[in-house]
Amino acid sequence: MSTVRDETMALLRALGMTTIFGNPGSTELPMFRDFPADFRYVMGLQESVVLGMADGYAQGSGRAALVNLHSSAGTGHALGNLFTAWKNQTPLVVTAGQQARSILPYEPFLYAERASEFPRPFVKWSCEPARGEDVPAAIHRAWAVAMEPPCGPTFVSIPIDDWERPATPCPPRTIHTHRLPAPEAIAACAADLAAARAPAIVVGAGAARDGAWEEIIALAQHHQARVWVAPMSARCAFPENHPLFAGFLTAGREAIVRQLAGHDMVLALGGPMHLYHVEGHGPHIADDTKVWMIGDNHVHAAWAPVGSAIVAQVDRAVAMLLNHPAPIRPAPPPRALPAALSDGGMRDAHVLRLLAALRTPDSIIVEEAPSSRGAMHDHLPIIAPDTFYTTASGGLGHGLPAAVGMALARPDAKVIAVLGDGSAMYAIQGLHAAAQWGANISFLIIKNGRYEALHNFGRQFGMQQVVGTHFPELDFVHLATGHGVAARRASDLARLEEALRWSLATPGPTLVEAVVD
Numbered sequence: 001m002s003t004v005r006d007e008t009m010a011l012l013r014a015l016g017m018t019t020i021f022g023n024p025g026s027t028e029l030p031m032f033r034d035f036p037a038d039f040r041y042v043m044g045l046q047e048s049v050v051l052g053m054a055d056g057y058a059q060g061s062g063r064a065a066l067v068n069l070h071s072s073a074g075t076g077h078a079l080g081n082l083f084t085a086w087k088n089q090t091p092l093v094v095t096a097g098q099q100a101r102s103i104l105p106y107e108p109f110l111y112a113e114r115a116s117e118f119p120r121p122f123v124k125w126s127c128e129p130a131r132g133e134d135v136p137a138a139i140h141r142a143w144a145v146a147m148e149p150p151c152g153p154t155f156v157s158i159p160i161d162d163w164e165r166p167a168t169p170c171p172p173r174t175i176h177t178h179r180l181p182a183p184e185a186i187a188a189c190a191a192d193l194a195a196a197r198a199p200a201i202v203v204g205a206g207a208a209r210d211g212a213w214e215e216i217i218a219l220a221q222h223h224q225a226r227v228w229v230a231p232m233s234a235r236c237a238f239p240e241n242h243p244l245f246a247g248f249l250t251a252g253r254e255a256i257v258r259q260l261a262g263h264d265m266v267l268a269l270g271g272p273m274h275l276y277h278v279e280g281h282g283p284h285i286a287d288d289t290k291v292w293m294i295g296d297n298h299v300h301a302a303w304a305p306v307g308s309a310i311v312a313q314v315d316r317a318v319a320m321l322l323n324h325p326a327p328i329r330p331a332p333p334p335r336a337l338p339a340a341l342s343d344g345g346m347r348d349a350h351v352l353r354l355l356a357a358l359r360t361p362d363s364i365i366v367e368e369a370p371s372s373r374g375a376m377h378d379h380l381p382i383i384a385p386d387t388f389y390t391t392a393s394g395g396l397g398h399g400l401p402a403a404v405g406m407a408l409a410r411p412d413a414k415v416i417a418v419l420g421d422g423s424a425m426y427a428i429q430g431l432h433a434a435a436q437w438g439a440n441i442s443f444l445i446i447k448n449g450r451y452e453a454l455h456n457f458g459r460q461f462g463m464q465q466v467v468g469t470h471f472p473e474l475d476f477v478h479l480a481t482g483h484g485v486a487a488r489r490a491s492d493l494a495r496l497e498e499a500l501r502w503s504l505a506t507p508g509p510t511l512v513e514a515v516v517d
Helices: 004-015 047-061 072-088 101-106 132-147 160-164 183-195 205-209 213-223 253-259 298-303 314-321 348-358 370-379 399-409 421-425 430-437 452-460 476-482 493-505
Strands: 019-022 040-043 065-069 092-098 153-159 199-203 226-229 245-248 265-269 290-295 308-311 364-368 388-390 415-420 441-447 486-490 510-515
Touching: 004 132, 004 160, 019 047, 040 430, 047 065, 047 072, 047 092, 047 399, 047 430, 065 072, 072 092, 072 153, 092 132, 101 160, 132 153, 132 160, 153 160, 183 265, 183 290, 183 308, 183 314, 199 213, 205 213, 213 226, 213 314, 265 314, 290 298, 290 314, 298 308, 348 370, 348 415, 348 441, 348 493, 364 370, 364 399, 370 415, 388 399, 399 415, 399 421, 399 430, 399 441, 415 421, 421 441, 430 441, 441 476, 441 493, 476 486, 476 510, 486 493, 493 510
Parallel strands: 019 040, 019 065, 065 092, 092 153, 199 226, 199 265, 226 245, 265 290, 290 308, 364 388, 364 415, 415 441, 441 510, 486 510
Antiparallel strands: none
């Protein structure tokens, strides 16, 4: 008779989940007995790296990825990037080992107490099946819930002795999850758009997840509406070189009101428009401004402080909006361009301007350099769909492994990981997986020798010194070569150009350490 392992592997194959990301312990090894030849196992040298790689792979492929972790300790290590996957709305099925059922009453070594509760609230659904033979069905349900909008991670705890239990087949079922908006709601939104004097569109990560790039361009042109990027958006949903592109909203209440002044109608697509990072006061939007929000996450609709909401897929909703007429409006004035950079010195802005000049527009940027985000907005425009990814949670340690997962999901593309030196150290072990799999990644480390983001916040709080935040001793060339990745260092623009040209032209993983002022 087939075992739980046999039927689980057959189910995973049918679901297209033949790449497994993991860092196993003793309670997970029976899952991999007689590992199928058509599967691949991607090892991460720390569980947060495993979760980050799976996140990047799932976002790059558009399908749920499977993660296998050790019981409590391994799951605990992964929680930071599980939180990021939750905020990214990334579909993941996370499995973790558990000790044998027969010894669970005695609190055995390396067991998980209340295993299904541990990863909450950062999973959509979790369980430890009541019987071993229920494991395939639990994994199937976890996959279905992970893929149902709003997507997100799920969790299944599996006792070590379940894999050898007899089991019956668990064929996958077809589950359609597309959300169509109500025509009357779209008509009301379209009427407000048409009546507006100066409408604006705000795009969030959900618009990119729903593949609404072309539809949003058409809608913006249809209404001559300026397009802003939502605060802290983790994806790109509109070309940043388009004449209607307006810039990036700041994650602060007063700033959003100020930036959207003059717009009497705002349509937020694919994510929260009012995402705040600092405390603010006063109104959330000007009194005479109407707000509509369209996205697949009902939670965003529930906590939005103002406006009306439609819970639906962005691409389908925008396509319906395009069927409604728009008045003839003059084109709004283009946004003011950033000030020109001087040629002296080597700041992060110089590094990102040079990268923009040398990279191809279809290369994929995976970014985790928080203190350089403003410079990136000014000097590294994203102009093609599905070419920018970052952490939606703000937690560090996601970008480097996510770039590895992205490269595995999209092997024909060049992935460029733009990382701060502090961010890179959260998950530096991910370089090992990049080397093992020959991932086509250019790692660009912007090295300023400290946690610059904390220094920026310290100045806001009136602090003259932020203790314990300097690390000038780090040597990323040696760290990279120690993991099997070729690397070069540059401390001036001439050497940086040479190093970047080498990295971008070299297949497989390479690293450039850019030492900035």
